[in-house]
Amino acid sequence: MSFDRYRAQLFCESIFGCSDFAQFYNTHHSSIESYKLDKRSAFTLSNYLKEDAKDFYFKGCQSLTESLSNYNNRLYSWAVIKAYYSIFYMIKADFALKDFALIRHKCIYYLQAKDGSVLITKGRTNRNRTDYSGDHKSALNYYIDLFSNSDILLSQEIDGMNAYQWLMKKREQVNYQERDFKEPDHPVFLDYINSRIIAGELLKLIEEIIGDTGHILTFQPEFAPIAIPMRRALLTKKSFFDNGIADILTQVQIDHFKRFEPYAFV
Numbered sequence: 001m002s003f004d005r006y007r008a009q010l011f012c013e014s015i016f017g018c019s020d021f022a023q024f025y026n027t028h029h030s031s032i033e034s035y036k037l038d039k040r041s042a043f044t045l046s047n048y049l050k051e052d053a054k055d056f057y058f059k060g061c062q063s064l065t066e067s068l069s070n071y072n073n074r075l076y077s078w079a080v081i082k083a084y085y086s087i088f089y090m091i092k093a094d095f096a097l098k099d100f101a102l103i104r105h106k107c108i109y110y111l112q113a114k115d116g117s118v119l120i121t122k123g124r125t126n127r128n129r130t131d132y133s134g135d136h137k138s139a140l141n142y143y144i145d146l147f148s149n150s151d152i153l154l155s156q157e158i159d160g161m162n163a164y165q166w167l168m169k170k171r172e173q174v175n176y177q178e179r180d181f182k183e184p185d186h187p188v189f190l191d192y193i194n195s196r197i198i199a200g201e202l203l204k205l206i207e208e209i210i211g212d213t214g215h216i217l218t219f220q221p222e223f224a225p226i227a228i229p230m231r232r233a234l235l236t237k238k239s240f241f242d243n244g245i246a247d248i249l250t251q252v253q254i255d256h257f258k259r260f261e262p263y264a265f266v
Contacts, residue, residue: 053245077187080187097240
């Protein structure tokens with residue numbers, strides 16, 4: 001099966017002379033972990049990461065846009081699931097913009113695009129290695145490990161969990177733990193959002209969240225299912241601008257999102 005893979009992953013495989021993932025997978029971990037990035041390779045990796053970030057951002061925008069559209073149509077189960085996925089993609093975009101690559105081998109490694117950097121993993125021998133094994137958990141947990149002091153969404157907790165973990169738990173509840181989707185009803189944790197949507201106030205609610213620059217609403221459970229992914233998307237968009245990247249999406253992609261207005265996030 002042939003498909004486009006992320007540039008940073010392909011570049012790291014090429015460093016070890018591998019022509020495909022199977023060959024890279026069979027490279028011994030000692031070779032992977034002893035490699036040091038040189039200045040030239042770090043520069044190349046950084047450029048690839050900036051391009052990969054745009055692809056992650058598009059996926060994040062698509063997921064968030066579909067989530068908001070689903071909310072509008074009171075399709076709450078998939079609205080929650082897609083909101084969670086939007087966070088996953090936006091975090092990976094932000095990771096890349098911060099010059100960190102997530103590299104899949106037999107487990108997930110991270111590699112900073114910096115002269116002298118090495119591939120680091122907690123997914124091979126760490127006692128909590130299951131938290132760093134799959135794409136979702138590894139992206140979230142490495143992000144928390146590396147950027148908890150600089151991400152406003154990690155500055156407070158909701159019900160004893162950070163914002164990302166809280167929404168992940170809600171997604172797991174909807175997607176895995178309950179025996180069926182609640183439609184045409186809704187999960188209890190969406191009581192407030194449902195009341196606003198029934199009142200025809202979804203757009204007003206979104207405006208309130210966007211205008212909440214003090215992040216008061218973000219950590220309130222009744223707002224959080226929409227506020228967390230919306231705030232993460234806004235922060236990731238700012239990261240692009242901070243990196244001097246104004247043209248994140250192609251015109252074709254922008255035109256695509258126009259079909260979803262007024263619930264499109266670009």
